[in-house]
Amino acid sequence: MPLHFELVTPERQVRSEDVHMVVVPGAEGEFGVLEGHAPFMSTIRDGVVQVYKTDGAAAEEIQVRGGFAEVSENGLSVLAEHVET
Amino acid sequence: MASLKELKDRIGSVKSTQKITKAKQMVAAAKLRKAQAAAEAARPYAERLGAVMASLAGKVSGDSAPKLLAGTGSDKRHLLVVVNTDKGLCGGLNANVVKEAKKQAQKLIAEGKDVVFYLVGKKGRAPIKRDYAGSIEKHFDTSTVKNPGFEEAAAVADELIALFEDGKFDVAHLIYPTFQSALVQNPTTTQLIPVPAPEGSESAGDAVVEYEPGEEEILEELLPRYVKTQVFGALLEIGASEQGASMTAMDNATRNAGDLINKLTIQYNRSRQAAITTELIEIIAGAEAL
Numbered sequence: 181m182p183l184h185f186e187l188v189t190p191e192r193q194v195r196s197e198d199v200h201m202v203v204v205p206g207a208e209g210e211f212g213v214l215e216g217h218a219p220f221m222s223t224i225r226d227g228v229v230q231v232y233k234t235d236g237a238a239a240e241e242i243q244v245r246g247g248f249a250e251v252s253e254n255g256l257s258v259l260a261e262h263v264e265t
Numbered sequence: 266m267a268s269l270k271e272l273k274d275r276i277g278s279v280k281s282t283q284k285i286t287k288a289k290q291m292v293a294a295a296k297l298r299k300a301q302a303a304a305e306a307a308r309p310y311a312e313r314l315g316a317v318m319a320s321l322a323g324k325v326s327g328d329s330a331p332k333l334l335a336g337t338g339s340d341k342r343h344l345l346v347v348v349n350t351d352k353g354l355c356g357g358l359n360a361n362v363v364k365e366a367k368k369q370a371q372k373l374i375a376e377g378k379d380v381v382f383y384l385v386g387k388k389g390r391a392p393i394k395r396d397y398a399g400s401i402e403k404h405f406d407t408s409t410v411k412n413p414g415f416e417e418a419a420a421v422a423d424e425l426i427a428l429f430e431d432g433k434f435d436v437a438h439l440i441y442p443t444f445q446s447a448l449v450q451n452p453t454t455t456q457l458i459p460v461p462a463p464e465g466s467e468s469a470g471d472a473v474v475e476y477e478p479g480e481e482e483i484l485e486e487l488l489p490r491y492v493k494t495q496v497f498g499a500l501l502e503i504g505a506s507e508q509g510a511s512m513t514a515m516d517n518a519t520r521n522a523g524d525l526i527n528k529l530t531i532q533y534n535r536s537r538q539a540a541i542t543t544e545l546i547e548i549i550a551g552a553e554a555l
Contacts (some may be wrong), residue, residue: 188313190415190497208477221317222477223486238371247490249485250317252474259313261415261490 183215185231187242189263193227201239202256203230204249213249213256220251231260269540272533276510276526283522289354290515292423297447297508298505303412304444310496314340316492318460321484331481333426333488336459337435342379344402344434345369346425346457348441348499349389351408356514358442358450358506359388365452366440367396381434385421386503402428412504425496427487429458435456441499442506447513457495460488 182198190251203212205227213220230239246261269273322334347366349359366389370380381402384390392405405421407413424436437458442450455461476483 186309188310188420190307190310190494191303193309193419205476219474220477221483223472224484248317248487250313259317261312261419 181215183213183217184254186257187229187244187263188257188259193228194242194263194265195231196207199231201232201251201258202258203239204258205229205244206249207208211249216249217256220249223248224258224260266534267532267536269365269533270537272529272536276533279525279529283519283526286518290512290519291510293508293515297330297505297512300501300505301444301474302510304498304505307497311498313379314487314491314494318487321480321487325481331488333429333458333492334460334484337432340378340436342381342434342436343373344381344383344425344428344458345395346383346385346421346437346439346496347389348439348503349384349386349505351384351387352507353388353540354514355507356517357512357552359480360392360512361450362440362442362452363392365454366393369438369440369454370397377491383425385500395504402433410439410530413500414514415493415497419437419493422489422496425458434458439495439499441503444502444505444509451511453497457492460491481532 182200183202185197185199186193186201187195201212201214203210204222205224206215206222208222210227211220211222213260223255224244226245227243229242229244231242232239243264244258244260244262245264247259249256276349310379313395322330345366346468347362349362353359366382368381373380380397381400383402384393384404385407387406387408388400394401403424404425405417405452407417410417428434429446436456438454439457442452445448
């Protein structure tokens with residue numbers, strides 16, 4: 181089962197796709213989110229969001245600055261103030 | 266009666282005015298599409314933030330709520346954040362925003378409150394200064410950048426929050442036009458600070474959500490972001506409204522110029538005919554006399 185991942189900035193929606201796992205730089209440490217993660221909310225620090233499209237695939241790295249991540253039954257949404265692509 | 270030459274010059278000048286207004290109209294139409302797309306693209310973020318705010322604000326209420334949410338406890342001093350455009354040529358847009366701002370100011374003053382203005386955009390400065398010269402707190406200049414974006418919004422919001430934390434005001438309202446269509450841009454007033462508790466969307470099954478670091482810390486970080494997003498939304502709205510209003514105004518101007526040209530051309534042709542007729546009569550009379 182894939183995890184639905186959304187990355188949104190104030191200017192636009194950067195990503196909205198189904199992925200395997202995402203590693204988010206939380207304020208109190210990095211955390212990986214897989215499908216079926218318990219509801220969770222955390223602020224994020226400036227860092228790299230790693231997106232694993234499939235199990236074992238190389239990570240795609242996205243620089244983000246400021247914001248927070250929310251895990252709900254609909255998947256993971258990262259609301260970042262700024263994204264470097 | 267104007268001479269033929271004068272009429273001809275007049276027609277020429279109206280024609281070039283029409284060219285300018287037509288060009289401006291087309292530019293505005295293109296820019297409007299872009300501005301609308303930008304407003305559209307900003308919606309997911311604002312919606313998410315609103316939903317998260319709603320679920321958090323419900324949990325963290327009462328005494329522990331941050332000041333940005335709970336307010337200072339008084340509502341004596343009001344700050345009106347008025348968002349205007351930097352350029353003219355957009356019909357009554359700025360006049361309407363200023364009118365709304367003055368209406369709100371009068372209402373608040375009548376209730377015995379103090380009113381201070383914080384102006385964004387160039388075009389609101391002069392008309393508000395005329396009536397409330399002493400109470401303009403600050404003027405934020407957005408004319409240096411082409412399209413005010415999130416950075417400008419963040420700068421405005423940071424400044425507002427700093428003023429709030431210094432205790433310069435108790436309540437802030439945001440006044441800006443909401444874009445409904447190219448014809449309609451209604452000025453609206455929303456409360457910015459203290460952040461009004463968002464309503465609804467509390468239902469979503471509320472499973473136990475874990476918070477990291479904690480609910481209050483997250484809320485505290487979220488509130489300034491929410492203010493920024495609100496200001497950003499206003500900047501996007503003013504962008505779309507400006508282009509929409511400009512398009513309509515220029516369309517009218519082009520049409521007016523067309524009407525004027527028609528009228529002048531008829532007048533020109535009539536006087537040309539009259540001149541020819543008089544000339545002919547003169548020639549015939551001269552020939553007959555021989």
